[in-house]
Amino acid sequence: MTSSDDRLQHLVGTATAIFAERGFRATSMRDLSRASGMSLAGIYHYVRSKHELLFLIQDQCFTEVHAGAVAALEGVTDPEERVRAFIRHHLVFFTGHMDKMKVLSHEDDELEGTMRQQVRERKRAYVDLLWSLLHQVDHRPVNPVVAGYTLFGMMNWIYTWYNPAGTIRPEQLADDVARLFLYGYLPSTRPAVELAASPGG
């Protein structure tokens, strides 16, 4: 009888959509009740509090995106290609799950105590993965700490402007960001051909 688990996941999904649209604080349990079809009190059968709902979203999402990144790196050996693979996976995942990722990015500071700690740990694991990738490519003059946070900024900021229904395809976005981060905005002396010849162009 997984129907109980299904109901919980339905609730988490509804909460994700509304938290993303309206923000965590601005969303009331009555909003969630209305949108999920459950009664106000019924929600508390599945979840201890409103904060636990946010915790479930963030915990699941970090776990998912971390596992996805690890899988995307499998078999890729060239350090530069590994960075590119990380960026590509992050952005394709992000654009494919905008509401989850917006809740991850925008409601970063709402949890407290144990829940906060556990999400922080999952986040740390994911961030450390990028850190290790960045240290394994040659980066002469740039502070790698600044570079890492800056890359996350490039990628995570998209929840403020990217429209999945628009003309920019996720893979194209991922390639642009990867090229931007690795080679910069100005035309470099590196062969542009090798970049334009990437699959799916």
Next chain:
Amino acid sequence: MTSSDDRLQHLVGTATAIFAERGFRATSMRDLSRASGMSLAGIYHYVRSKHELLFLIQDQCFTEVHAGAVAALEGVTDPEERVRAFIRHHLVFFTGHMDKMKVLSHEDDELEGTMRQQVRERKRAYVDLLWSLLHQVDHRPVNPVVAGYTLFGMMNWIYTWYNPAGTIRPEQLADDVARLFLYGYLPSTRPAVELAASPGG
């Protein structure tokens, strides 16, 4: 008798600090009353609503940062240098006014109606300024829209990690980000000397 204006600015300053620390929605008017030394009702002598307080912060800050950028560009003619000057100004201003800028970045979607519209216009003017700068440098293969939003992501994300009391100096941060955006993380074939020789190093 500017003492009334002073009191208002004191209030706006207090609100900026608390909104930045706790978030707009999580801050109550009673919090502001306590922190500003004014009575709860007294606040409403200076301000029509809690939202107007947020509006004043955002409106003033966008105006200030836009004017600062225009001033920073004055006399700079080389297109590439103009982009670098914009980045440098944005980051030095940001690191120097972290609370204002956090409120600008994080509480972007809280206003409604006329106030929202006016802040949106000020923001538009500032963003358009960067847009025009980016179009005037050679950027062969990269989508300028993606590049512009990405650059803002690089810069605005710092409110999530940068510690002004830490070891990274604002000017160093600004130079790193500028170099990262223009030339990328990988060592380019451009002379690194010209970058290392920038003033203040």
Next chain:
DNA sequence: GTTCCTCCCGAACGAACGTTCGGACGGATG
């Protein structure tokens, strides 16, 4: 001395919030 205006506040208002209480329903168990 009366009126007016600016500045300011204690106290309250109505609404909305997250959460809990007590119990209803239905299938499984003995």
Next chain:
DNA sequence: CATCCGTCCGAACGTTCGTTCGGGAGGAAC
């Protein structure tokens, strides 16, 4: 049949919220 347990809910509880009300204090105007 009685009992129990997982599922679910209407109604309420206590709190906090943004805002308003009615008025006081004090200086300026006439």
